[in-house]
Amino acid sequence: MMVSFFDQFASPSYLGIPNIAVAIALPWVLYPTPPARWINNRLITIQGWFINRFTNQLMLPLNVGGHKWALLLASLMIFLITINMLGLLPYTFTPTTQLSLNMGFAVPLWLATVIIGMRNQPTIALGHLLPEGTPIPLIPVLIIIETISLLIRPLALGVRLTANLTAGHLLIQLIATAVFVLLPMMPTVAILTAAVLFLLTLLEVAVAMIQAYVFVLLLSLYLQENV
Amino acid sequence: MADKPVALAQKRLMDVKLGQLPSWFGTRDFTPNGLLGSVRGGYERYYNKYINVKKGGIGGVAMFLAGYIALSYLWEYDHIKHDRWRKYH
Numbered sequence: 001m002m003v004s005f006f007d008q009f010a011s012p013s014y015l016g017i018p019n020i021a022v023a024i025a026l027p028w029v030l031y032p033t034p035p036a037r038w039i040n041n042r043l044i045t046i047q048g049w050f051i052n053r054f055t056n057q058l059m060l061p062l063n064v065g066g067h068k069w070a071l072l073l074a075s076l077m078i079f080l081i082t083i084n085m086l087g088l089l090p091y092t093f094t095p096t097t098q099l100s101l102n103m104g105f106a107v108p109l110w111l112a113t114v115i116i117g118m119r120n121q122p123t124i125a126l127g128h129l130l131p132e133g134t135p136i137p138l139i140p141v142l143i144i145i146e147t148i149s150l151l152i153r154p155l156a157l158g159v160r161l162t163a164n165l166t167a168g169h170l171l172i173q174l175i176a177t178a179v180f181v182l183l184p185m186m187p188t189v190a191i192l193t194a195a196v197l198f199l200l201t202l203l204e205v206a207v208a209m210i211q212a213y214v215f216v217l218l219l220s221l222y223l224q225e226n227v
Numbered sequence: 228m229a230d231k232p233v234a235l236a237q238k239r240l241m242d243v244k245l246g247q248l249p250s251w252f253g254t255r256d257f258t259p260n261g262l263l264g265s266v267r268g269g270y271e272r273y274y275n276k277y278i279n280v281k282k283g284g285i286g287g288v289a290m291f292l293a294g295y296i297a298l299s300y301l302w303e304y305d306h307i308k309h310d311r312w313r314k315y316h
Contacts, residue, residue, distance in 0.1 A: 007306070007309075010306075012302065012303050012306055014302040014303075014305075019299070019302055019303070022298075026295065029270070029291075030288070030291075032274060032278070032279075041278060041279045041280060041281075041283050042282075042283050042284075043278050043283060043287070043288065086292075086295075089292060089295070089296050089299075090296055090300075091296055091299040091300040091303060091307070092295065092296065092299045093299065093303075
């Protein structure tokens with residue numbers, strides 16, 4: 001059987017049950033519902049603090065109509081960041097490396113922002129297709145360009161998340177393989193490579209969090225234009 | 228001193244004698260609702276013992292994640308056993 005570096009991204013299943021089902025359900029277990037108490041346990045306090053800060057920050061640029069999206073955007077952020085971070089543990093499967101999942105998030109949410117804009121304020125929504133202060137001869141070309149840019153947003157959202165996570169995991173596996181192979185032959189080079197691997201793992205932790213944040217931030221931006 | 232006679236269905240797993248194990252299994256509730264109830268019960272027992280405590284630390288979550296890693300390894304073993312240290316010879 002031909003072993004390749006991409007085998008880690010094949011959706012695994014065991015006894016007919018796909019692992020992705022457990023991997024997607026796991027974030028729900030890690031965030032218990034806060035009971036109606038004055039002071040909760042440490043886990044819930046930390047989680048509550050983080051979620052409150054993040055939602056506050058996200059809702060700043062949105063008007064009151066956009067605040068209806070607070071629950072959706074906050075839960076999306078928590079979901080993505082947990083899944084990304086859990087995927088960095090050894091032997092686990094990261095659902096967000098599957099393009100299908102990310103497109104499943106990106107397309108409906110982006111489409112929702114566009115439809116909301118077109119229904120509630122069609123003039124303003126269409127007006128976004130022409131930036132202010134463009135020279136008159138450029139107007140037709142620019143409208144076409146802006147339309148293409150609008151239509152490519154869901155693709156960009158989904159592919160950005162997929163590509164970043166897939167590339168990170170692949171790099172980790174490549175460099176780890178290099179360390180193992182070099183260890184008997186050139187130990188010094190292997191140790192240097194191991195240092196690179198350590199730094200890369202730190203980078204991956206950061207990327208996991210940043211990519212989730214970027215996804216939700218861009219969505220809120222698209223919402224801000226349209227709501 | 229002899230233990231008070233308790234009905235088999237109400238005994239916990241650790242109190243059941245080995246010979247009574249099959250009949251104890253027969254008294255358990257394997258309907259979907261029953262399975263859900265046992266999962267929820269297990270979750271709450273773990274939560275109240277390790278997380279919902281006054282000075283909970285990283286141990287509660289760390290044990291859970293370690294179990295998740297072990298479970299993932301078990302589930303992917305069939306796939307991982309083909310891994311080689313050098314992918315391309």
